[in-house]
Amino acid sequence: MGSGNWHVEKRLSIRNDSFTGADDLVPETGCLSIVVLGASGDLAKKKTFPALFNLYRQGFLHPDEVHIFGYARTKISDEELRNRIRGYLANDKSSPQQLEDLTKFLQLIKYISGSYDSEEGFKSLDKEIATHEISKNSAEGSSRRLFYLALPPSVYPSVCRMIKKCCMNKSDLGGWTRIVVEKPFGKDLESAEKLSTEIGKLFEEPEIYRIDHYLGKELVQNLLVLRFANRLFLPLWNRDNIDNVQIVFREDFGTEGRGGYFDEYGIIRDIIQNHLLQVFCLVAMEKPVSLKPEHIRDEKVKVLQSVMPIKDEEVVLGQYEGYRDDPTVPDHSNTPTFATVILHIHNERWEGVPFILKAGKALNSRKAEIRVQFKDVPGDIFKCKKQGRNEFVIRLQPSEAMYMKLTVKQPGLEMSTVQSELDLSYRQRYQGVTIPEAYERLILDTIRGDQQHFVRRDELKAAWEIFTPLLHRIDDGEFKPISYQPGSRGPMEADELLERAGYVQTHGYIWIPPTL
Structure with a gap:
């Protein structure tokens, strides 16, 4: 160049x-x-x-x-x-x-x-x-x-x-x-605070950049623009219209040689407490005063501090069959390779809306996405409720996309309905544009001195406060994971938990990424 x-x-x-x-x-x-x-x-x-x-x-x-x-x-x-x-x-x-x-x-x-x-x-x-x-x-x-x-x-x-x-x-x-x-910044609240204190004695907070590469992903970076630059979403983004929100991370492979490392942390520490919780903050936070990094991070901390304690009945843990066959994994390991956790926010915007955080290894697909499911249409004159609800889906990886699932008329002479989508698929819409890797963006932000996409100390503390009680119970063997088959959706109990939380699964509709 x-x-x-x-x-x-x-x-x-x-x-x-x-x-x-x-x-x-x-x-x-x-x-x-x-x-x-x-x-x-x-x-x-x-x-x-x-x-x-x-x-x-x-x-x-x-x-x-x-x-x-x-x-x-x-x-x-x-x-x-x-x-x-x-x-x-x-x-x-x-x-x-x-x-x-x-x-x-x-x-x-x-x-x-x-x-x-x-x-x-x-x-x-x-x-x-x-x-x-x-x-x-x-x-x-x-x-x-x-x-x-x-x-x-x-x-x-x-x-x-x-x-x-x-x-x-x-x-x-x-x-x-x-x-x-x-990351990982500690293993629980106590170890994270100890680590923060030791580093904090040496460096001022503006000199410390705690990197979570999920915050550098293109579609994650788009969340603030999407939510706060579009009039369409402003009146819809609340408990009056949204029934539930899912934030999902799925991998179709197991630990593959990283069993010893992974067993020390588990899926909640490895994925949910950091990556998915960061996405959760951007989905649920209030509009910041400005785009200054500290104003954005202030709002993230507020929403974390509004999260209610996690209930046992709103957690499902899993461990895929064959995980313990790894010679670096203890024979009686209690470490979950799958977890579904429901969070509730105690504030005016989100009271009563379940936020479902789900992550797992050795599942039937590989993807990371946000799925916002809207409530049923009152007075359903088309009798189309069984086809599924409106959903706004943000596909973080692979095949980056945003699409809205809508009910439309089936083409033809009959008045019948079908689910379709309004689709913004990046590969099709932005041909020839290279989406930067998360680490590129975050290293450049560090050089520029922009801490917007990095984790602040009080934010880290609030995140650990949410999950530490559950993690200690898992570590102490009080909470056992359920065995599931590799290549499946995970434990059947997780789907039952989603159903109890109010999520309505769409049957007969599959989003297919467009091909060029």
């Missing part, structure tokens, strides 16, 4: 920040050092480095300003790290331009080996960063330093102490130091 295009992109990105209302943005000038801690791990190879490469290709990371540092315990050379990640950034089908860009990008990466709890390695890292900054003619302290912790949460405190002691900008000349921490 030519320098002219890059400067256009740069100006667009700054204008976009003013639109989103990001506070206290540091101008995007000067030296930028991005440090990927845990550089030899799977997360860095599969997500972090590919996101950085795509940002580089689109002109958001300019070679005259940026340098990327990998840091991990593994003793390898710069070239060995580059070779390890090369296959995740390009392949035999890549275009010549992409391969040329890859060669240039890899030269921006330098590797430093060191432990996560000793000063020696981090002093070496600081020295390399400083050398890079000097080479870019940056005054001491005026540069930008971004530390991405692609690491287990157990080492966050020691790594943050080392960054604070050895690698901060040394003076106040307009530069910054920011850290990005990956």
Whole structure:
């Protein structure tokens, strides 16, 4: 990409920040050092480095300003790290331009080996960063330093102490130091608060970016625009019109080699308490005062604090048959691989409306979606209630789409009705437009200083307060998962729970993603 295009992109990105209302943005000038801690791990190879490469290709990371540092315990050379990640950034089908860009990008990466709890390695890292900054003619302290912790949460405190002691900008000349921490943020309320306190002693809240990649997904980012920029939805989005809301995550495969890790957390910690709860906030929150990040996050916290305690009779847990066959999983594991949990919000807008959060592995399909089901039409003169209700569905992945299920007249001479849809399928409507990966968007937001799509400390606390009592009962063996067949819909009891909650399943209608 030519320098002219890059400067256009740069100006667009700054204008976009003013639109989103990001506070206290540091101008995007000067030296930028991005440090990927845990550089030899799977997360860095599969997500972090590919996101950085795509940002580089689109002109958001300019070679005259940026340098990327990998840091991990593994003793390898710069070239060995580059070779390890090369296959995740390009392949035999890549275009010549992409391969040329890859060669240039890899030269921006330098590797430093060191432990996560000793000063020696981090002093070496600081020295390399400083050398890079000097080479870019940056005054001491005026540069930008971004530390991405692609690491287990157990080492966050020691790594943050080392960054604070050895690698901060040394003076106040307009530069910054920011850290990005990956989920899981603790295992319950107590451990999350402990982790927040330890990191909070070292860094101010504006310097901490707790990343949940679901908040970077295109359709999730569209929720605020959809809800608050369209007159159509404003009068409908409440308990008078909506009967229930489902937020669903389904995978058609099991733990597949991650059994030991997954067994430590389970489906509620892994998916529901963070990913689905973030989507829940955006669906249920009130309109913020503005699009400034803090105003949006204020409303998310309010709706979390309005959630009623979870009732036992509104929870179904499952574990697929064969899960314990994994040698890394204990023989008597009580960890759920499936969960349906109903949340109730105690406020004027949502009183009495069940929010159904459902996630599972080894099911009969793979998808993530939001399903808003409206109440029955009063005085049903067409006798079409049995065909199903109006639903507004937001398909987050795969095949991103939004569609409204409507009852319409069946074409022909008879007055008969059928369900159809008004459909906005992204693949068809936005042909040739590449939907950015979530990590690309969120890393760029971190560089810009926009915390809108990151989890604030009080938000994290409120989320854990909702689920911790249930999680402790599961951990103590008081709440048992029901066995279900791989490739099924999950436990039959989950469908029965949905029916009791008021969800009406549509029979005879299936949404089919359009093909080009």
